[in-house]
Amino acid sequence: MRALRWLLVVAPLLAACVPESSIKPVDQPAALEADRVVLVGKVELHPALRPGEQKLGDSYREFADEALLVVDAGPRPVYEFSRGDLKSRIDAPFGKLFYVQAPAEPFYILKGWVVMNAEVKVMGPNEIPPDPAAPLEGMFRVDVRPGDKAVYIGTIQYYRDEFFSTEKVVVKDDYAAASKEFQKRFGGLTLRKSLAAPVSQDE
16 A cells, blocks of 8 residues: 555646747758748857756657747746747757747747756655756847848857856857858858847836
């Protein structure tokens, strides 16, 4: 009977399922859809994730060592790691340039998340399941203009403490290097620099 005190549980993320995002990766000009713009940027985490810090089941390995950036057309608070918010996001591997296509209009990066716990595990009846994701705080506006085909938003650097609280966020301009890499993939398109601009969340 003692075994009945232990339950097989699924982490909240596993139960909810991360939906497919409407913002898709793109790797060549021919794949760019009409009325879409290529967004180019990078996300860094300082200090970086430690080996084994993320605990992901096999079905969620795709979220290893990356940030999920929730985006929307207007500013608003994001309080929880929710399926609805994750339908419009940029999947940004840490330390690597991302290339995604999004609607050709200004937008906001509302918040970032790092998936930390998504595994099936045995827990005691009094144990509290761990949070599925850790937040990356900071809101940004990105100016996308009519006629843009590609926009560089910068390198967003998140600095965290030992509790995964965001201590500061810096937007670094690595346009020269990013433009060089961009031209290898998208030669013929002009990459305009439009760095992500911090927005006060009190506004």
